[in-house]
Amino acid sequence: xxxxxxxxxxxxxxxxxxxxxxxxxxxxxxxxxxxxxxxxxxxxxxxxxxxxxxxxxxxxxxxxxxxxxxxxxxxxxxxxxxxxxxxxxxxxxxxxxxxxxxxxxxxxxxxxxxxxxxxxxxxxxxxxxxxxxxxxxxxxxxxxxxxxxxxxxxxxxxxxxxxxxxxxxxxxxxxxxxxxxxxxxxxxxxxxxxxxxxxxxxxxxxxxxxxxxxxxxxxxxxxxxxxxxxxxxxxxxxxxxxxxxxxxxxxxxxxxxxxxxxxxxxxxxxxxxxxxxxxxxxxxxxxxxxxxxxxxxxxxxxxxxxxxxxxxxxxx
Amino acid sequence: xxxxxxxxxxxxxxxxxxxxxxxxxxxxxxxxxxxxxxxxxxxxxxxxxxxxxxxxxxxxxxxxxxxxxxxxxxxxxxxxxxxxxxxxxxxxxxxxxxxxxxxxxxxxxxxxxxxxxxxxxxxxxxxxxxxxxxxxxxxxxxxxxxxxxxxxxxxxxxxxxxxxxxxxxxxxxxxxxxxxxxxxxxxxxxxxxxxxxxxxxxxxxxxxxxxxxxxxxxxxxxxxxxxxxxxxxxxxxxxxxxxxxxxxxxxxxxxxxxxxxxxxxxxxxxxxxxxxxxxxxxxxxxxxxxxxxxxxxxxxxxxxxxxxxxxxxxxxxxxxxxxxxxxxxxxxxxxxxxxxxxxxxxxxxxxxxxxxxxxxxxx
Numbered sequence: 001x002x003x004x005x006x007x008x009x010x011x012x013x014x015x016x017x018x019x020x021x022x023x024x025x026x027x028x029x030x031x032x033x034x035x036x037x038x039x040x041x042x043x044x045x046x047x048x049x050x051x052x053x054x055x056x057x058x059x060x061x062x063x064x065x066x067x068x069x070x071x072x073x074x075x076x077x078x079x080x081x082x083x084x085x086x087x088x089x090x091x092x093x094x095x096x097x098x099x100x101x102x103x104x105x106x107x108x109x110x111x112x113x114x115x116x117x118x119x120x121x122x123x124x125x126x127x128x129x130x131x132x133x134x135x136x137x138x139x140x141x142x143x144x145x146x147x148x149x150x151x152x153x154x155x156x157x158x159x160x161x162x163x164x165x166x167x168x169x170x171x172x173x174x175x176x177x178x179x180x181x182x183x184x185x186x187x188x189x190x191x192x193x194x195x196x197x198x199x200x201x202x203x204x205x206x207x208x209x210x211x212x213x214x215x216x217x218x219x220x221x222x223x224x225x226x227x228x229x230x231x232x233x234x235x236x237x238x239x240x241x242x243x244x245x246x247x248x249x250x251x252x253x254x255x256x257x258x259x260x261x262x263x264x265x266x267x268x269x270x271x272x273x274x275x276x277x278x279x280x281x282x283x284x285x286x287x288x289x290x291x292x293x294x295x296x297x298x299x300x301x302x303x304x305x306x307x308x309x310x311x312x313x314x315x316x
Numbered sequence: 317x318x319x320x321x322x323x324x325x326x327x328x329x330x331x332x333x334x335x336x337x338x339x340x341x342x343x344x345x346x347x348x349x350x351x352x353x354x355x356x357x358x359x360x361x362x363x364x365x366x367x368x369x370x371x372x373x374x375x376x377x378x379x380x381x382x383x384x385x386x387x388x389x390x391x392x393x394x395x396x397x398x399x400x401x402x403x404x405x406x407x408x409x410x411x412x413x414x415x416x417x418x419x420x421x422x423x424x425x426x427x428x429x430x431x432x433x434x435x436x437x438x439x440x441x442x443x444x445x446x447x448x449x450x451x452x453x454x455x456x457x458x459x460x461x462x463x464x465x466x467x468x469x470x471x472x473x474x475x476x477x478x479x480x481x482x483x484x485x486x487x488x489x490x491x492x493x494x495x496x497x498x499x500x501x502x503x504x505x506x507x508x509x510x511x512x513x514x515x516x517x518x519x520x521x522x523x524x525x526x527x528x529x530x531x532x533x534x535x536x537x538x539x540x541x542x543x544x545x546x547x548x549x550x551x552x553x554x555x556x557x558x559x560x561x562x563x564x565x566x567x568x569x570x571x572x573x574x575x576x577x578x579x580x581x582x583x584x585x586x587x588x589x590x591x592x593x594x595x596x597x598x599x600x601x602x603x604x605x606x607x608x609x610x611x612x613x614x615x616x617x618x619x620x621x622x623x624x625x626x627x628x629x630x631x632x633x634x635x636x637x638x639x640x641x642x643x644x645x646x647x648x649x650x651x652x653x654x655x656x657x658x659x660x661x662x663x664x665x666x667x668x669x670x671x672x673x674x675x676x677x678x679x
Contacts, residue, residue, distance in 0.1 A: 209417035215374055216412075217501065218405030218435050223447045231422050306422050307485040 009299075013292045020288035021078075021281070025071050028277055035275035036063060039087050042274070061087065074281065083285075084278035086271075093282035096267060101286075104263035107186065107255065108248045110179050112241065114187025115194055122191070123198025124225060127206060130199075138195060145192025150251055154185040154258040171260035182259045186251045190244050197240050201233035208232070234305050242298035249287050320347035320386075321541045322371065322509055327383035329363075329370045329565075340366035340378060342565035345639075348509065351539040353532070355546060355556035355573065357588070363565035364545045368513045371543070372410055373400045388508065406436045409502035413514035415494035419486035425497045426482030429466035430459060432504035437462075469500040473530060492523035499527070506538065513545045528555045549592045553577050558645075561585050564620035567639070571646035581642050582650050584621045619650065627652045 036057040040049035058064045062073055077084060083093035122142075126135040161181060162170045172178050205211065206229055214224045253265035260266075264283055271279035302309045329341035341363045348354045356364045369375045371385055373392055385392040387408065392400070404410075412418040419428060435442065437458075445453035463482065470478035473496040486494055495515065502510060512531065516524035532555060534540045546552055552559050553573060560570040561584065569582040580586045618633040619625070625632065631651045642648045 209412060209414065210420040212374060213410070213412055213418040213498075214420070216372055216404055216410040217432050218401050218403070219431070219447075220401060220442045222444055223442055226444060227448055228420050228423075232420070307424075308421055308487050 009296060013296065016292055017285070017288050021075070021285050022071065024281060024284040025074070026067070028280060029067055033275055035087065035277055036061075038275045043088075074278075078285070083282040086279050087276050088274065093278050096279065097264070097282060097286060100263050100267045103261055104249075104252050104256070104265065106179060107182055107252055107261065107263060108245075110183035111186035111190060111248055111251070112244075114183050115190035115244075116241075118188065118191035119194035120198055120230070122195040124202055124230070126195070126199040127202035128225070130203060135199075138199070142192040142196050145188050145195075148189065150185050150189050151254050151258050153188065154182070154255055157181045157185055158259070178259075178261070182255050182261060185258075186248060186255050189251070190247060193244065194237060194240060197237055198233060201236050202229055205229045205232045231305065235302060235309075238298055238301050238305065242295050245294045246291060249291070319349065321350045321352075321388060322348040322543070323384075323386040324367070324371065325384045325386075327367065327370060327385065328381045329366050329375050329378045330381045331366075331378040340565050341370060343383070344560075344562065344565065344567055345383075346560045346567065346570055348541050348543055350508075350541055351535055352558065353535055353542040353544060353556045355544045355552035355559040356562055357546060357549065357552050357559050358562035359547055359588075361564075362562040364547075364562050365513055366565070367562070368410070368511050368543065368545055371511060372404055372408060374404075374410075402436070405432060405502075405507075406505045407507055408509045408511065409505065409507035411495075411498050411502050411510065411512040411515045414518045415491060415498045416486070416518070418498055419494055421486055424483045424485055425470075425489065425494075426463055426466045426484075429469055429482075429497065429500050429504060430462035432501045433462040433465045433469075434458065436505045465504070466500070469504060470497065473497075473500045473503070474526065475500070492519055492526075495519055495523070495527060499530070503534070507540065509541045509543065510534070511543045511545070514547070515544070516551060517546070517548070524551070525554075531555060549577065549589060561588070566620055567647065567649060568621065569646075569648050569650075571643070575643070575646055581646075581648050583625045583627050583652070587624075625652075 034054075036054045037049060040053055040057055041047065055064075062070055065073070074084065081094075083097070085092050086096065122138045126138040129135055158170055158181065161167045168177055168181050202225075211224060211229055214228045215221075219228075249264075252263060253269060255261070256263040256265035257269060264287070268280065268283045270276075271283065324347070325345045327341050327344045328339060331338045331340050344363070344367055346354065346356075356367060358364045366375065366378060369378070370380055371387075371392070373380075373395070380393050383393070387403070390399075390403075392403075395403075419425065423431075431447065434447075443453065446455055448454075467478045467482050470481060475481050475493055475496050481489065481493070481497075486497070489497065495518070499515075510531070515531075516527050519527065528551060531542055531544065535542055542555075544552065544555055556573050558571060559573050559576050561568045561576065561582065563584050568584045569576060569580065576585060577589065580589055617635055619628075619637050622628045622632040629652055637649045637651060639647050639649045
């Protein structure tokens with residue numbers, strides 16, 4: 001990829017992020033519930049706030065400006081690196097995010113790791129002997145994994161592993177042991193999808209002539225599978241992992257609530273309930289940035305995996 | 317005959333599918349001596365590739381149901397997978413038809429040739445992480461040597477500028493260079509037997525001539541035995557010492573190339589030859605005339621070519637055809653050919669065009 005292409009990509013990413021932020025800003029704007037009233041009610045311990053107080057709050061926070069003016073204000077601050085402050089306390093949104101982000105990243109990475117560790121061997125086992133018992137077992141497992149809602153699996157794991165067997169702590173995010181159940185919950189659902197894709201991609205690749213040629217070279221089956229076949233089957237798999245990232249981030253919202261992990265997900269959910277708009281906006285924008293960057297990384301991975309894929313887009 | 321490097325006897329390879337059973341190879345016997353180039357000639361579907369795959373024991377999903385394959389005194393039909401792995405690419409190498417598909421698109425040509433070098437050297441133990449190239453587990457100096465050897469091999473098969481091409485990916489090379497790279501892969505271990513399955517079909521004529529010349533010099537200089545599979549009589553005629561003509565998984569005629577191609581005795585061989593010498597239009601007609609048996613899955617008694625043969629008699633369909641020795645080292649599976657030989661040779665000379673047309677009508 002050359003410099004010009006990179007600029008083009010960065011510009012596209014900027015436009016996408018602008019769209020994402022505009023959309024979330026707009027969605028919050030039309031959501032029922034008045035942040036001024038909600039917040040003041042809470043601050044005053046459940047009392048209905050007076051009209052003057054409400055208006056004063058709106059004026060202080062620029063809430064009575066027209067939509068585009070509000071958005072422009074916010075965007076202007078963001079471009080200067082300021083995500084604003086929470087309505088409730090004086091903490092800056094970036095500070096809140098930085099505090100929570102590592103937990104969510106740990107969860108996402110661990111989930112993807114769990115997913116790959118389950119999915120790749122399962123998919124390969126299926127593809128090597130299609131129609132065998134191992135294949136059926138993997139396929140049924142996949143079906144269960146795809147159909148099971150992850151919050152339910154989360155509670156199930158808490159009940160069995162934490163409450164009955166006392167293997168893992170129920171909630172929190174202190175150490176590695178707190179990561180196991182959430183990442184299993186989130187990873188298994190992803191594993192189901194990836195395993196099916198690995199199976200299909202491998203079946204496809206194993207029929208290719210170069211696999212037979214590799215056998216004729218005298219290579220062992222294991223090397224043929226993990227070197228020659230898997231490398232070729234990985235391109236669609238990497239694509240789906242990129243797409244599954246949205247699943248991880250969405251899932252993190254639910255899973256963090258289930259396991260009471262302080263992460264971006266819980267931060268976002270709490271902010272939405274509290275109508276804490278700056279926090280909602282900041283977190284959404286960050287998730288958008290992560291998503292766009294990850295997809296960019298996926299595209300870069302393609303050309304690493306398959307030299308025929310040239311991101312330059314120049315057919316000569 | 318006992319010194320034959322490869323001896324295939326009464327080989328039956330069967331493919332089971334949902335539509336039924338196909339006997340792709342149906343009682344094929346032939347031998348390849350040391351430093352000999354043997355051609356297998358046949359149309360698509362005649363079982364020539366299935367024969368080649370069976371010799372390498374890569375016939376899956378097919379199954380060898382009968383017969384024996386002896387290579388250098390070792391029986392291959394019952395050999396263990398580990399034994400076969402040591403033989404493949406080492407004593408027996410294979411070159412396939414389409415170099416675009418037989419090279420792995422995601423690894424550089426040099427890596428793929430070097431891999432062939434690495435497979436059979438030293439202990440022969442293949443460690444996954446070494447081959448995957450995971451850095452602390454990769455034997456770097458060994459791979460560096462293998463790469464040097466790959467460059468030598470590339471030079472040997474006539475790839476210009478091998479130092480640069482060694483890190484090219486297959487899609488960056490032309491078809492001819494790719495096939496040379498495949499050939500280099502196959503030659504990495506200096507095999508005793510090279511099986512080339514339609515090695516030049518996907519290439520242009522000049523490249524084809526060059527590759528065939530290299531195969532011959534390989535035999536002349538390194539005493540490599542070659543089994544060359546082709547549908548192209550020209551390729552066989554240029555390259556081979558002996559030829560085996562296959563039709564529907566059975567040997568129709570086998571013998572020295574000069575004799576088979578100048579004085580064929582089997583009606584099928586004659587039909588095949590008469591197709592190839594005409595212009596391309598008639599060529600097509602001829603080929604469609606010799607359409608393969610419609611019911612490929614059923615087993616049939618008698619000669620498989622009977623339905624398309626102009627000399628057919630009741631004897632052709634009544635039972636298995638005995639293979640006879642028309643001359644020393646010239647085998648023939650036809651009940652009618654010896655008697656009608658004189659007649660049909662003159663017929664072939666007199667009205668070459670009518671032959672194909674007639675068959676076309678009956679097809």
